[in-house]
Amino acid sequence: MEKQPQALRLCALTLICITLSSLLHHVEAQNQKGFISLDCGLSPNEPPYNDPSTGLTYSTDDGFVQSGKTGKIQKEFEAIFSKPSLKLRYFPDGVRNCYTVNVTEGTNYLIKAVFVYGNYDGLANDPSFDLYLGPNVWSTVDMNGRTNGTIEEIIHRTISKSLQVCLVKTGTSNPFINTLELRPLKNNTYNTQSGSLKYFFRYYFSTSDRTIRYPNDVHDRKWYPFFDSKEWTEVTTDLNVNASNGYEPPQIVMASASTPISTFWPWNFTWSLPSSTTQFYVYLHFAEIQTLKPLDTREFKVTMNGKLAYERALELFTVIDFPQLETNQDDVVAIKGIQNTYGLTRVTWNGDPCVPKQFLWDGLNCNSLDISTPPLITSLNLSSSQLTGIIAPGINDLIHLQELDLSNNNLTGGVPEFLAGMKSLLVINLSGNNLNGTVPQAILQKKGLKLNLEGNSDLICLGGLCVNKTGHGGSKKPNVVVPAVASVAFLVVLGSALAFFLVFKKKKNANIEVSDDRTTRSSEPAIMTKNKRFTYSEVVTMTNNFERVLGKGGFGMVYHGTVSGTEQVAVKMLSHSSSQGYKEFKAEVELLLRVHHKNLVGLVGYCDEGENLALIYEYMANGDLREHMSGKRGGSILNWETRLKIVVESAQGLEYLHNGCKPPMVHRDVKTTNILLNEHFQAKLADFGLSRSFPIEGETHVSTVVAGTPGYLDPEYYRTNWLNEKSDVYSFGIVLLEIITNQPVINQSREKPHIAEWVGLMLTKGDIKNIMDPNLYGDYDSGSVWRAVELAMSCLNPSSARRPTMSQVVIEINECLAYENSRGGTSHNMNSQSSIEVSMNFDIGITPGPR
Ligand SMILES: *[C@@H]1O[C@H](CO)[C@@H](O)[C@H](O)[C@H]1NC(C)=O
Ligand SMILES: *[C@@H]1O[C@H](CO)[C@@H](O)[C@H](O)[C@H]1NC(C)=O
Ligand SMILES: *[C@@H]1O[C@H](CO)[C@@H](O)[C@H](O)[C@H]1NC(C)=O
Ligand SMILES: *[C@@H]1O[C@H](CO)[C@@H](O)[C@H](O)[C@H]1NC(C)=O
Ligand SMILES: *[C@@H]1O[C@H](CO)[C@@H](O)[C@H](O)[C@H]1NC(C)=O
Ligand SMILES: *[C@@H]1O[C@H](CO)[C@@H](O)[C@H](O)[C@H]1NC(C)=O
Ligand SMILES: *[C@@H]1O[C@H](CO)[C@@H](O)[C@H](O)[C@H]1NC(C)=O
Ligand SMILES: *[C@@H]1O[C@H](CO)[C@@H](O)[C@H](O)[C@H]1NC(C)=O
Ligand SMILES: *[C@@H]1O[C@H](CO)[C@@H](O)[C@H](O)[C@H]1NC(C)=O
Ligand SMILES: *[C@@H]1O[C@H](CO)[C@@H](O)[C@H](O)[C@H]1NC(C)=O
Numbered sequence: 129m130e131k132q133p134q135a136l137r138l139c140a141l142t143l144i145c146i147t148l149s150s151l152l153h154h155v156e157a158q159n160q161k162g163f164i165s166l167d168c169g170l171s172p173n174e175p176p177y178n179d180p181s182t183g184l185t186y187s188t189d190d191g192f193v194q195s196g197k198t199g200k201i202q203k204e205f206e207a208i209f210s211k212p213s214l215k216l217r218y219f220p221d222g223v224r225n226c227y228t229v230n231v232t233e234g235t236n237y238l239i240k241a242v243f244v245y246g247n248y249d250g251l252a253n254d255p256s257f258d259l260y261l262g263p264n265v266w267s268t269v270d271m272n273g274r275t276n277g278t279i280e281e282i283i284h285r286t287i288s289k290s291l292q293v294c295l296v297k298t299g300t301s302n303p304f305i306n307t308l309e310l311r312p313l314k315n316n317t318y319n320t321q322s323g324s325l326k327y328f329f330r331y332y333f334s335t336s337d338r339t340i341r342y343p344n345d346v347h348d349r350k351w352y353p354f355f356d357s358k359e360w361t362e363v364t365t366d367l368n369v370n371a372s373n374g375y376e377p378p379q380i381v382m383a384s385a386s387t388p389i390s391t392f393w394p395w396n397f398t399w400s401l402p403s404s405t406t407q408f409y410v411y412l413h414f415a416e417i418q419t420l421k422p423l424d425t426r427e428f429k430v431t432m433n434g435k436l437a438y439e440r441a442l443e444l445f446t447v448i449d450f451p452q453l454e455t456n457q458d459d460v461v462a463i464k465g466i467q468n469t470y471g472l473t474r475v476t477w478n479g480d481p482c483v484p485k486q487f488l489w490d491g492l493n494c495n496s497l498d499i500s501t502p503p504l505i506t507s508l509n510l511s512s513s514q515l516t517g518i519i520a521p522g523i524n525d526l527i528h529l530q531e532l533d534l535s536n537n538n539l540t541g542g543v544p545e546f547l548a549g550m551k552s553l554l555v556i557n558l559s560g561n562n563l564n565g566t567v568p569q570a571i572l573q574k575k576g577l578k579l580n581l582e583g584n585s586d587l588i589c590l591g592g593l594c595v596n597k598t599g600h601g602g603s604k605k606p607n608v609v610v611p612a613v614a615s616v617a618f619l620v621v622l623g624s625a626l627a628f629f630l631v632f633k634k635k636k637n638a639n640i641e642v643s644d645d646r647t648t649r650s651s652e653p654a655i656m657t658k659n660k661r662f663t664y665s666e667v668v669t670m671t672n673n674f675e676r677v678l679g680k681g682g683f684g685m686v687y688h689g690t691v692s693g694t695e696q697v698a699v700k701m702l703s704h705s706s707s708q709g710y711k712e713f714k715a716e717v718e719l720l721l722r723v724h725h726k727n728l729v730g731l732v733g734y735c736d737e738g739e740n741l742a743l744i745y746e747y748m749a750n751g752d753l754r755e756h757m758s759g760k761r762g763g764s765i766l767n768w769e770t771r772l773k774i775v776v777e778s779a780q781g782l783e784y785l786h787n788g789c790k791p792p793m794v795h796r797d798v799k800t801t802n803i804l805l806n807e808h809f810q811a812k813l814a815d816f817g818l819s820r821s822f823p824i825e826g827e828t829h830v831s832t833v834v835a836g837t838p839g840y841l842d843p844e845y846y847r848t849n850w851l852n853e854k855s856d857v858y859s860f861g862i863v864l865l866e867i868i869t870n871q872p873v874i875n876q877s878r879e880k881p882h883i884a885e886w887v888g889l890m891l892t893k894g895d896i897k898n899i900m901d902p903n904l905y906g907d908y909d910s911g912s913v914w915r916a917v918e919l920a921m922s923c924l925n926p927s928s929a930r931r932p933t934m935s936q937v938v939i940e941i942n943e944c945l946a947y948e949n950s951r952g953g954t955s956h957n958m959n960s961q962s963s964i965e966v967s968m969n970f971d972i973g974i975t976p977g978p979r
Contacts, residue, residue, distance in 0.1 A: 160185060162312040163348070164229055168305045169198035169215035179211060182342045186212045189308065193227045195219060195478060199304070201246020213244045213277060218304035219295055222475030224260070224487045226294035227308055231286045236318050238311040238347060239284055241293065243269055243304065244277035255301035260294040263483035264450040267326070268298075277306070279350075281327035283318045283445065288457045294479040296487075311348045314374040318411075318445075325409055325445035329399070333386035335362050344378040349443075351381050359396065360386035365417040377413045385417055399444065412441030452499040455482040459505040462525035463492070469520040472513065481505060493531070507531040511557070519544050519558070528552055535580065536560040543567045543587070548574050559583045566739050569701070572664070573674050660733035664740040671699050689744065696747035697732050701740075716743060716816045723789050727781030729804055729814040748812065750805035753778075753863075757800060757870050765901075768908035770809065771867040772916070772945040775860075777811035778803045779941055782860060783934035785813075786853040794851060798859035799840045800866050839873035839882065844928045854928035860937060861923025868916055870901035884924045891917070912947035915940065 165186045167177075172190035179186055196217040206214060219225040231237060239261070245254060254271035259280055267280045284291075291310075295303035318325055331354040332340065342348035355362065362384065369382040388395045401408060416426065454460070463481050466472075474490060482494035482503035493507035505526055511533045518541035523532065529550060535557040542565030547556060549570075556571075557580040564586035571579065581587055668674070670689035678686045684701040691697050720731040720743070735742040753774060755761045766774070778798075785793040795802075795816065802815045836842075840862050842855035862873055865883050873883045880886040890899045896913060897906075919940045925931045932940070 159346070160342075162232070162310075164308070164310040165212075166192060166227075166308040167212035167215060168193075168217040168307060169200065170212070171198070177211070181210070182348075184342055184348070186307070189217060189227065192229060192308075193217065193225065194473065195222060195225045195475065199248040201244055201248050202250070205244070205246035209244055209246065209277070213242055213306045214246075216244070216246075216248055216304045216306045218248070218302045219297070220302050222297075222478060224294050224296045224476070224479050225303065226260075226292045226479035227305075229291045229293070229308075229310060230289060231291045231310065232312060233286055233289050235315065236283055236285050236313040237291070238309075238313055238349065239282050239291075239293070240307075240309040240311075240348075240350075241280045241305055242277060242307040242309075243271065243274075243280070244306045245271045245274070245304070248304070249302070253301060255304060256299060257301065257303035258296040258298050260292075260296055260479070261324075261450060262292050262294075262454045263452040263480045263487075266293075266448065269303075279327075281350075282448070283313065283325040283327075284450075285319075285324065288454060290457075290460075292479050309348070313347055314376070317374040318409075320409065320447060323407075323447040323449040326448040328401075328408065328444040328446050330443040332381040332384065333360070333362075334364075334384040336384070340378055340380055344380050346376055346378075351378065355386060359389060359393070361389055363387050363417060367417070369415045369417055375411070375413065382413065382415045383417060385415075401446065407447040409445045409447065410441035411443040411445075413443075452483050453502045455480050455494065456502045456504050456528070459526060459528065462522050463489075463505055463508075465522035465525070466508075466520045469517070469522060470510070470513070470515050472510075495528075504528040506552070507533075509533040510537065512536040515539055517541075519547075519563075521546070523547075524550065526550075531555040533557040534561065539563060541565070543571060543581070545570055547571050554578060556580070563587050569739050572668075572740070573701075575673060575675075662733045662735045662742070662744065664735055664737040664742075667699060667735045667740070667742050667744070670697065670744075674701075688747070691732060691744070695732070696749070698745045698747050700743045700745065702742065720816065723785070723793070725781055725784040725788065726810070727777045727784065727812050728816075729812045745814075746806070748804035748814070749807040750809060752801045752814075753803040753805065753811070753867075754800035756805070757866060759903075765870075765903040766867075768904055768912070769945070769948050772912070772941060772948060774803065774805070774809070774811040775864060775867055776938065776941045776945055778813055778863070779860065779934060779938045781811075781813040782856055783938050786856065786934050792853060794853055795856050795859075796851075797836055797840075798856050798863060799837050800863055803863070842928065843926060850928075852928065853934065854931050857923050857931045857934060857937065858928070860934070861920045861931075864916060864920035864923065864941075868901065868913065868920065869899050870903060871899075884921075887917070888921070891921075909948045909951040912944045912951075915944045915947065919944070 163184065165184050166189040167186040168189040170186070170188040170190075172188050174188060176185050176187035178184065196219045198215065198217055200215045201209060201213070241259065254274070256268065256270040256272065258265060259267045259269055261282065261284060266282060269278065269280060271278065293308060295305060297303055330349060330351050332351045333355060334353045335355045335357070336353045338353060340351040345351065363386070364384045367383075369379055386395070410432075412430070420426065460481060467477055476487065476490040478489075479487060481489045481492055482496055482505065483499075485496065488494065491509045491513070492505055493509075494503040495506050496503035506528055508523070508526060508529060509531065512535070515534065515537035517539065519534065519539055521544065523529070524544075524546040527550065530552050532547075532553060532555065536559070539558070539561040541563065543558065543563055545568040547553065548568060553574075554576060555578045557578075559580045559582040561584050563581070563584040567581060567587060571577070662670070667689075670691055671687040672689075674685070674687050676688040678688050678698055680686065687699045687701065689697045689699045717734065720728075724730060729748065730746040731743060732746055733744040735744070750756075751761055756766050759765055782795060782798065785795055793816075795813065797815055798813070802813060804812050804814045806812065836845075836855075836859070840859040842858035844858075845851060845855040862883060865871075865887055866873065869883065869887065871878075871883055871886070874881050875883075875886075878886050880889050887899055896910065896917065899917070900906075900908075900913065919932070919937065923931055923937065
């Protein structure tokens with residue numbers, strides 16, 4: 129490869145390469161494997177045919193190109209030309225029109241395009257236009273003076289599974305093409321350091337006037353004869369010339385050669401390049417075609433413009449660089465899939481979607497940082513494009529998409545949930561379609577998403593947020609009115625939940641009795657009076673578009689929120705993906721609408737719009753008991769008095785469920801993570817998702833599914849499915865052991881894995897200190913601790929009948945607390961509340977409970 133040297137001299141003896149006519153007649157059927165031979169403009173109805181002169185099979189270009197019209201050269205030219213050049217495809221519409229061909233990635237292809245004008249349009253005006261390979265210019269085709277037609281040829285290594293050959297209008301004339309041919313080459317041939325090889329010439333040295341191509345050349349290269357009779361003599365052979373290397377030059381080509389008339393003269397060959405900076409590759413193919421005498425050797429030097437050159441050539445190519453990378457192939461495949469789905473025939477939707485920039489597909493936007501980075505599709509705008517059918521699933525594959533505008537079409541079906549999973553997506557406009565069904569909550573909840581669903585009259589979208597949802601959670605007045613009919617479908621899904629709301633709202637004051645005379649009302653306002661139904665948009669506003677996650681519950685996420693500007697709340701969203709969660713949600717709604725107590729987490733309100741179900745609780749700023757026991761929340765560990773106070777309050781909440789409610793309720797999931805603490809460290813029971821009521825007559829109840837948390841589960845209930853309040857008592861006993869020992873409920877590496885067995889074992893060894901939480905540093909009244917241990921063990925009696933009732937438990941722990949409080953002169957003289965407040969970090973809160 130050198131800069132513009134042109135004279136190739138073979139200072140040598142004999143030479144090479146010229147025709148051997150006997151071989152010409154052996155035109156055997158050869159393998160056309162991987163060949164693509166398109167007769168452009170051939171009707172799709174016409175079957176593929178074999179070109180008699182080459183045996184190549186040509187077929188219609190239909191399916192390789194989406195645009196253009198077909199034409200054929202005028203009669204007067206038919207004498208000169210033959211199939212497949214008689215027909216052509218021309219492109220009156222659009223600037224760029226492309227053929228897309230499936231190729232093998234990473235393979236060198238010989239690509240040929242043939243252009244024969246033949247005055248097909250009757251204008252007698254030679255067209256001129258550009259030819260592109262993907263996003264890069266390959267050549268300018270100018271038919272001026274080319275009545276015999278012209279061929280563009282290039283050897284190009286594919287970088288993806290598809291290759292685009294584009295014709296680009298540069299003036300007023302319409303681009304056209306007669307044939308397009310692709311031939312895969314051997315992998316290790318025609319490699320370049322960079323760039324592709326644009327054909328310059330390809331000669332074989334023979335006095336023949338015959339051009340050689342397929343099938344003589346298995347790669348269908350076209351070899352033109354060339355001979356300088358004044359300087360050269362021709363040498364030929366009948367022998368089979370062994371020139372088998374990857375380039376596989378044809379036998380005919382290699383069997384004829386030229387040699388200088390005089391051995392004293394060099395064999396001189398000269399050409400001119402377009403410019404002094406043009407880079408080129410020259411390929412010389414040598415073969416010995418004369419029988420040399422035993423001691424003879426043939427030897428010569430090859431010089432290029434006087435310098436020694438080492439390439440062996442006969443073909444010459446100029447190097448053409450294709451610097452612009454194609455659009456990300458996954459994006460290309462995706463957008464083409466969408467194009468197919470909707471049958472889009474936009475004139476610009478041709479060739480590479482993003483590059484070159486002047487040919488960007490209309491309705492797309494891409495980010496193209498520089499030419500050496502594959503551009504990505506970032507915006508798809510098919511607004512007012514008469515789209516019908518559903519929202520194309522292929523959109524999901526445009527993973528870099530930031531904006532999607534499908535507004536003002538005739539799209540039907542539902543809003544697909546995958547839109548919520550598209551990470552980059554910031555804007556979705558589906559307004560003005562005929563979409564139906566319910567809008568997936570995940571989309572409505574997606575942060576930072578601008579969503580417009582207006583004008584889809586069948587879209588079930590109770591939340592005002594369906595309309596013009598903004599990235600900041602702000603909402604506008606809902607104007608998607610839910611037609612009464614639509615609620616039918618809605619009821620099918622949510623029927624029972626709605627029934628619940630209705631029944632209990634109705635019955636609230638009638639036959640459900642809530643007797644709480646034995647519990648002191650706290651100073652906080654009654655939950656029921658505050659109990660409020662919120663719209664979904666209010667939920668979004670109160671959570672600031674679900675900005676802060678407090679935790680993940682059994683049936684959905686719990687978010688922090690603020691009501692009326694100041695009151696902090698915890699908002700538990702029902703994820704509709706969980707059917708188990710849905711049952712629990714109902715159970716919790718049932719319970720909380722019936723009961724309220726200062727030691728049960730209060731319901732501030734709820735939301736039941738469409739698929740948007742939410743429970744809004746009072747905010748429990750200090751998280752759960754387990755966190756405090758484990759030290760996870762930082763600060764000092766709870767002292768004994770505070771622990772007792774917390775369990776007293778929890779016991780009161782539980783006792784209220786058992787005795788204050790008619791019919792009685794069983795919590796069924798008492799555990800330290802379900803005991804929550806508010807800003808004053810007041811304890812409240814949470815998570816009533818598993819709660820069950822049973823007949824007031826006291827008949828015990830067989831539940832079909834045993835539920836609860838391992839370790840806390842009453843073994844008797846587990847054995848018998850016999851559900852009663854004593855199951856809660858058992859679980860409460862475990863909670864007591866936890867505050868005493870601060871040991872995990874189950875620890876396989878312990879002598880006895882289960883905490884009850886372990887404490888039992890330790891107690892038989894007699895020393896209570898071995899079981900006490902070492903973090904208490906002995907700072908407790910041992911009488912108080914003993915009573916607590918005894919109480920815990922009685923709660924854990926295997927026989928439920930022999931366990932105390934929660935009323936008895938409340939009395940007992942209050943006595944423990946009294947013992948501890950009566951302890952004088954201890955190190956802690958602050959009240960528990962303030963000491964905790966000083967020492968702990970109250971910043972993070974969590975409410976109704978992760979289970
Ligand atoms: C190219 O390949 C794709 C799938 O890989 C196929 O759907 C398409 O029909 C092919 N195109 C042509 C022209 O064969
Ligand atoms: C076209 O081909 C014919 C016959 O091969 C030749 O005589 C004529 O000069 C060619 N015309 C051009 C413009 O090259
Ligand atoms: C062709 O060669 C390239 C590198 O030169 C290699 O990566 C590729 O696997 C080869 N392909 C085939 C089909 O051998
Ligand atoms: C051609 O030459 C190569 C190596 O010199 C050899 O392996 C091969 O057998 C020869 N082929 C024929 C047809 O003689
Ligand atoms: C080769 O031919 C070119 C042009 O025909 C001429 O300029 C050059 O001097 C020749 N070289 C030799 C060594 O004869
Ligand atoms: C989509 O295109 C229309 C006009 O064709 C325009 O009004 C609208 O703003 C575009 N959408 C986006 C998201 O830019
Ligand atoms: C939209 O599609 C529906 C059903 O396919 C059809 O009845 C209606 O006429 C279409 N509307 C428009 C504006 O194309
Ligand atoms: C669709 O909505 C988006 C975001 O609200 C907006 O940018 C775009 O202009 C809308 N499209 C049309 C056609 O109004
Ligand atoms: C939505 O409309 C399609 C017809 O366009 C219908 O098949 C489908 O059942 C509808 N879905 C709902 C949830 O109404
Ligand atoms: C929603 O946005 C569209 C355009 O983006 C606007 O025309 C319409 O008035 C908005 N609707 C509401 C309720 O703000």
